[in-house]
């Protein structure tokens with residue numbers, strides 16, 4: 580069975596940056612299950628996995644445009660430090676805003692904190708080693724929800 584729109588695929592992956600540093604990996608964990616064609620993964624991954632089957636191993640080089648996007652300076656904001664209610668704020672901390680956006684602290688000054696709503700991997704070239712470990716049909720529930728259920732999925 581090949582990976583096409585609305586198949587469920589499970590992959591093992593290792594993600595490296597341009598210098599070869601490992602940024603993320605599924606090794607030693609359960610594989611990543613996703614619903615193909617439902618924007619569960621970045622576009623560069625879905626395009627590279629289209630038509631593949633169980634046992635396939637591939638390398639994917641993904642530019643920011645097909646990955647986590649270009650860094651948008653408009654998504655960087657300074658907020659008063661008092662907005663954090665007195666807790667200790669450090670660079671690298673992440674917060675969810677009232678509208679569900681995740682922001683990362685990039686700078687802490689005495690009176691203000693700089694937060695960045697860009698994805699931490701924005702502007703990065705991404706290099707994936709991927710192995711397809713399973714391909715199956717999606718269930719009607721999975722299609723209705725737009726994500727995978729059961730092992731490695733939601734619920």
Ligand code: ZN
Pocket residue numbers: 720724726728733734
């Ligand atoms: Zn669901």
